[in-house]
Amino acid sequence: MDAIFIIQQTILFTIPLMIVGLGGVFSERSGIINLALDGEMVIGAFAGAIVAKLVIASNPALANAQWLFLVCLLISAAAGALFSLLLSFAAINLKADQTIEGTALNMIAPAIVCMIGLLSFNSERIFSGANFVILKSSYSPSFQQAFDGPMGWFFDLFFNNIYISTYIIVILYVLLSVWLYKSKIGTHLRACGEHPQAAASVGINVYRMRYLGATISGALAGIGGFAYITTCAATTAESSVGGLGFLALAIMIFGNWNPLFIALGAVFFGFLKCLGVLSSQISWISAANLPSYFYNIIPYAVVILVLILTRSKSGCPKAEGIPYEKGER
């Protein structure tokens, strides 16, 4: 079992957690608790898979077309964003309880998916037939030679057995994180999660900022959902993403609402989950003779520990979950 394999598998665990966690940040930093991340992932994954299915059904040769992968990611972002508007509308315009609304959306998402699936495809499971992985054999012969060169490990790691979603999501993650902290709009958005009245007093439209935050959140969750089903279920959407949205939420809190710590947290979770699975396959780990549960428990135990230790320095946005009333102080 070589290091490249472990790194690549860790990445597959990490990427959806990371981007969905960042989605949580955008929503909560603007002042809206987004418990609906899981539901948004389900909707995003489902919408992307339907598009992939329809395109591939009309032309099977497109089953590994990377542009189709891109289109599907965009569609899933749009679907996630659209679905998140239900949360924004209830939370911002109707001033509903955001926790309850998020829970309701998590319950309705699988139901919507089942209904559309059954009505249109006679199945709750959308099997697209896509195969978006990029292997060494898909490159030109001259480029394939690079894999055998002295830098072979580098090409193996970054160009063989990869999904473009990994790179897209990493770039998106960096750009959006910088934008949230360095741009004017990003600062405005964060202000709305800390003290919306103060933000409003300097002319920031709190409603608009909260809509923006929650919508970006939904879009990122949708992308995460589609990346998840592509890498782990051969682009087959079901009414569940295995509770990954909740795990991402936990990682967001673990990362103290800070993109850098969230990314590290996601890598940490991903690596230990990966070790848990592979513990019996890697000789130096199985030599320790610990049950795989051990590796699965560590991340959760660490989360509890970190939360206890950092409770006085919580980065939780002060105004999150509180509906904004115009004119209230």
Add this chain to the structure above:
Amino acid sequence: MKKSFILLSSALLTASILAGCNKNKEPVEIAVVTDVGQLMDGGFNQGTYEGAKKYAEAHKIAYNYYAPANGSKATDADREAAMNSAIENGAKVIVAPGFLQEKAMRNVAQANPDVKFVFVDGWNLGLKNITAISYKEEEAGYMAGYAVTKEGYTKLGGTFGGGGSNPACNRFSYGFIQGANDAATAMGKTVEYKMSFKNGSSFSASTELQTQISGWYKAGTEVVFSCGGSMVNSVIAAAQSYENAKIVGVDTDQAALSPKIITSATKGLAVSVEKVLGEFYDGKWDAQLADKTSKLGAADNATGLPTADGSWRFKTFTKEEYKTLFDGIAKGSITIDSKTPENMNTQEVWTAIDEKLTAATISFEA
């Protein structure tokens, strides 16, 4: 606004009541009450329904299906309600697939002794108006294991659902390794077999399962038997990363899911339902079916591998060899041990099997 909403909802209500009154005048004699999941699930429900449909259409008998309310979360009460509405519509025989139907079927069958029940993939419930159908999954597993070994693969794997306590999955797994062992013995070779229930307890796809199976393919495993619902999606995801990786599907012909699926260990739900309905209408209920379990296998054409052109993906193993194998099992000249322990998710069970099967080396991943 408010008024129009009230009008609209009352109109909908009236419409639904009227729809409820629209009773079929003709009694619907054959009823299928579905298991969780949808009717056209490409597996269980679909197979059962198609069998009932085929028999009913051939003999001009009215048939219909009833899906219990609440879909995947249907309760026993939902199933009872579905069975009762089937009886109200004149059902003489109710065919219901899936072990979840046990309690509802027992209750409704006790209350309606004149109605007959067919418990697909079930067992005897001690009532004269219930018959059960179960399958010799070990035969289908055996054929698949035998075929892939004859094809030339010697490094096999199997990932199974149900956490070691699902009888069907257990029989598939035990049959598969026996088939591989026997083929290897005949060829004077040995096979390596990796076996796990680790990430299949909920029969669903997961990154964990994908990583585990990727690890196997990475380490040289050539064919993985994926036995359990949506798990196949993760196995496909893993296989897509390895040029030569192959998969064995399960229950129905899964060739359409991926070019990686070399064959599928199938059980013929449709065939068996058709057969039992035929026996019922021929008046053989009391003699052959009442409170009995029909254990169906190759002899009844209820287990096998798909041989349609698009699904037959072997290059070395021929259809003639398959025919010989199938006939051998059907006629009983090839015997397969079907005694699986209740819990197969233990090292001890597989160590014992390993010792018994001389041409196979089994490593069990807990």
